[in-house]
Amino acid sequence: MNKILGMGVVAATASLLAGAVQADKWSDQFPHIKNTGDIPGECSYDAMSQKDYSGQKLTINTHAVPVMGEPTALHAEQFSTLTGAEVSVIHTPAGDLYSKAMVPFQSGQSPYDIVFGFSNFIRDWKQYLEPVPAKYVNMRQMQDVTQSHIDVNSWDGEMIQFPIDGDRHYLKYRKDVIDNPEYQAKYKAETGKELRVPQTWKEYGEMAAFFNGWDWDNDGELEYGSAEVMKKDDLMFAAFFSRSVAYAKNPRTPGGYFFDLETMEPLINGPGFVEALTDWVAATKYVPPGGINFGLGDEINSFGGGQTLFSFSWDDAFVAAMQDDSAIKNKVGAAPLPGSDRVWNRVSGAWEDEYNQAPYIVWGWTAAVAKQSKNHDMAFDYLCFFANDANHQADIAIGRFGVNPFKKSDFVPELYVERQGWDPEIAKQYADTLMEMEEGSTNRVFPLRIPGVFQFNSAIATGTSKALAGQLSPQEALDEVAAEWKKIVKRIGKDVVREAYAVGVALEDNLE
């Protein structure tokens, strides 16, 4: 099934690329899509120009510019020109997106027609959101979306949020170092080990430590091992889970990763998680100065600016490194997240010495239509237009937009070689890595999508950052988190949490 689809996608992409040469009337009017021209589809420029929303008002809460904020505003302007709708866009920093929409939701206000946010807001928000109508779910444009992103945007099989962006955590590394025979020899000589793309977090740590604190690219500045999100904020937990899936997600123990679905006891202080946090605490030794206070932006600046050997969160750092004006363009590589040599089996209560690797289908950008919106059609049309092939193709080529691949047709190396001047090898590696995560793996972990998700994530951030700061040992820190989680579960109600958590577990256990 996958293969056939994949072939179809290749064919479609080939025609996309061919279309790029011909300008059409839409690309004359909207230079944003000059590479492809309009691409036929349900929500193409052409299709939108048939609609008339003049005199109607659309209000959108989106992220700060430029990440997501700029494409939102740009497509709003285009949408307005095409349909006559009056679109106003408000830009909110990432950390406040949840509350900015949640405050009005909770008090029965409906200032926004469309709210941008992260996919894991889904459980808290869904009661205020309008499910995506079948018309859109079944359209061709949607069928190009990878299963992982359909899953992330759906609740119990019903699509609530509209896929507009792809997000995942994967490993980024400095190809010019890892593939450098001189360094390989040096590494071998000094550690007795191979310098290669790290397969496990232990290898990652060893290499990062080795390449920490000296000028290995001869630019006159010191370089460091790894840049990661360690700042105690809303993104921190994602970095921790990326590091812990390898140790704690055992494909042979279904029934919950964060909690035991039956008892709803938190598993967060299990040996797998503790091992990952121990690794992470060790990582504070090979991050740049102040790395323990890096937010996503700092991570992107750091790796994208050529300061570190590794980084492992969202696409942004990779895209930043591959920008035209980047000093390290075509010097970076993408690979799946490292795994581990052993994995904890919570049923038997023992480590299994078996290589384990699990993609963490991390949450990412998404957008949805408010139930109280007065014009659902227009709102969905906007989102559909936002993600139409022509816009999407153009958006993913602009690093600062923060729009990343999530369509099967995105995972074609030629796109990146032709449009963005990537080295073909890097492009292939990138496309393959992403495609494998999206479509291939059966050992996936989905983000926690349960009521009060912020309370759970906030507890994780508080606990792990105490460990990183050395206030607590990893075990103590996670025990504290587990205790906090229990309290939250108790407050919210075990059954309520279980019901929501089961939806995610079903995806993880491939029960569909």
Add this chain to the structure above:
Amino acid sequence: MRFVYVTLKYLAVCLWSVFVIAPFLWALSTSFKDFNSVTGGATYIPWLQFEPSLEGWRVLLRSPAQGGVNIVEPYFNSIFVTCSASLISIALGTLAAYALSRFTFKAGFIKNSDITFFFISQRIMPPIVLSIPFFIMLGKLGLLDSLFGLILVYIVLLMPIAVWIMVDFFNKVPKEIDETALIDGCNPYQAFYKVVLPNSIPGLIVAGLFCMIFGWTDFFFAFILTFTEVQLLPVAIVALNSSITPWWSLSAAALVCVAPLIVVAFIVERYLSKGNLSGALK
């Protein structure tokens, strides 16, 4: 001895000046950088250490669809809201302060000083405490995302300041002046606006300046209580604080945001030098 003293004084003043200016100079320098010059480590002098770029400043002129922020309208909104709220707060606050300074109030254990403290104590509340109730209240009144709603909220923020300064000020104005006015045939209101007010202009100016400063620098309420119709400057600027922090445009924006208040600083200083402020703040 005297030489040492003078030298130390100049040294201290200059050191502090450096500390005050440093972040602004850094912001000025950063505002001419781009991604690459930021991530290359700390640099200071354009051309010499990095290739200057106008990107940071251009962002302020572009529309969001081009990756910029709209600051012109928020600028005027900010000025309007700050000025209106300051004026109303001062008008009401001055009346109340006059009453508290001149008349005795007694209701059970509540005395003048308690009422004054009640006014000032409104500033004890962290904005977060009030933001949600305010949201719900303004929602019910249909005043969310409106200039008027913001002004209402800012009155709560600013009136305590006006009362605090004006009570102190009126306490310094001899009450014999009001009495003379009464004797000269003014009723209490006439005495207030014909005699007391004209002689309280320094106090009013100080109160006004403080109100403007505190109104202008508020972020939290403006952030929670507005959506698209009304944006205030800090909120508009924070909209630049994307997940990749654009140091350059934020620096430029910060400088733009500070600029009008530097004029205010000059006014404050002018009044200070003329000695007018002194009476107002003693």
Add this chain to the structure above:
Amino acid sequence: MNFKHKYLFLLPGLLVLLGILIFPIGFTVRLSLSSWDSFFPGLDFIGLENYIRLFTDDLRFWEAFLRLSFLSITTVFLQYVIGFALALMVWQEIRFQRFFRVLFLIPMMTTPVIMTVIWRTFFHESLGPVNDFFSLFGMTPLWLSDEHLALVTVIIVEVWQWTPFMFLLMLAGLLSLPKEPFLAASIDGAGPIRKFVYVTFPLMAPISIGAIIIRLIEASKIMDTVYVLTSGGPGTSTETSSFYIFIKGLREFQFGYSAALSFTYLIIMIISLTVIAKILVKLMIRSN
């Protein structure tokens, strides 16, 4: 002087303030007795449960409060000392007097939330100028990510932002002092230090008390700085009360609980500020 008209002066302001505030305060109290949460938005009644939780099972709140006390007392003390010192220096003859006076006022006029972003880049441990300077000596202090140093950084930024406020009040106070006591002291042959101890300081005591109280009130709301600089981290080492209330309220959406936190905080603050004011008055008047 006593007029029945006096209420017409007081009431407009008082009523407007009460009118705007009565709902928010009442609502906060009511909210604190409910379990309003992100998944259950509504005003049920759960009695004092939130308060019980706060007093029996929330060490973090009390830690944050202690930290806040430390932070605000330290910053206000520094602001007072520095602000007073600066005011003394530009009070009397100095070159470029106007320039210095204007300059010293400016930080107060900046929007904290925006300026702190600049400070964050300023203290950025690997890309900022501060560590660029320290690296000359082979040091890289972790301004934002060391548990203790992060607090220091918060204090530095707070002192930068609000010393001008003290400076302004103290300078204004100095400028309004009567000249006679200074003349008398000069005639008695008092040096600058004795003059300060016996004349300037006692004369400035009342205004000092007012300024310190107001600054304490303002400083206790410290929030933007922490939010932008460290988000309360590393660990919980820079979390203050209002930031913690913010986390519980607008991050985790435990509205009910955060209302209980708010209300408790408010009561504690009003009581402690009143006590502090009384103590200060005693101390300063005694030194008089």
Add this chain to the structure above:
Amino acid sequence: MSLKVSNLSMKFKDEFHLNDVSFEMSKGKIYTIIGRTLSGKTTLLKTIAGLTNPDSGEMSLDGVDFGAVPVWKRQVAMVYQQFINYPHLSVFENVAFPLKQRKMPRPEIDTRVRQALEQVGLQGFETRKIQALSGGQQQRVALARSLVKEANILLLDEPLVNLDYKLREQLREEFKNIFSAKASENAILIYSTTDPVEAMQLGGEIIVMDEGRILQQASAQEIYENPKTTKVAQITNDPAMNLFEGEVVDSTLVLTSSIHLDLPPHLAALPRGKYTFGIRASGITLDSDGFEFQIELAEISGSETFLHLQHAQMHVVGLLDSVQNFDIGQTVTAGIDSKSLYAFDKSENLVASPYGGTK
């Protein structure tokens, strides 16, 4: 037309500011209230002006109840000891203020203001700012403002006390004339002061106040000649009248064991026994024929010298009409002019005066 005040009382924190004050004042006269600081003078003036409300008591002007009339409708004018003017207005505008308030036509205001300014000697100062004037000039403006409105009652609360000595002397002279002119316009003029000299000079009727109470109301001469009590005698003399115990024994006045005086004629009728005797400083002069005193202090004031003298338990202040230096502790001989002695009984009421006794 007269101002009648009866039983005014006002208490603040257990302390009387006014204690059962009653008097009657008639138009065209100057009344001087004399009393020490905090004796209730200012409170009394403010009460008459309507600026403070008494706890009890009544006031009437020409038989019309006055207490209920608000300040701004009472036709009063007041000058404070602080130089109170409207700092934001020019001299002219200051003086014109009460007239404008009364909506008087412009030309009339003009003439009246000019007249008043002329009266106080400030012609040519019309456009000056108040802050640009000296203290004396400021007080002249205040006076002009109170004159211009032709009030029924003009209240002057120690108007000269904050001026320096020279100016005070000068203004006192000038004001006296202005006041007489004013009073002749059928106004009641009430002047308060702590200075006996001032009170005596203004003439008119004097009201002596202490601790909120009226001790004596009489003409200046009467107060001088017959101070009703020792308190009055002290308050109305500067330096305060010397008081000492003494006894009338036969035809001798025994003041201390070593000071014995012949009983002067005006005291001859006194029953024998113990009294408090009073004498003004001028009644004690250096006299080789007198008693020995030790000098405690010698104060030079203008062209006079006040000598603080001690003899046994007796302390007195004497007056020397010239400037002379003394050492403290030095012994001098001074005479006591027994013809100037006042005698007060045990309850401190006057029983005999050099000017012809008591009523």
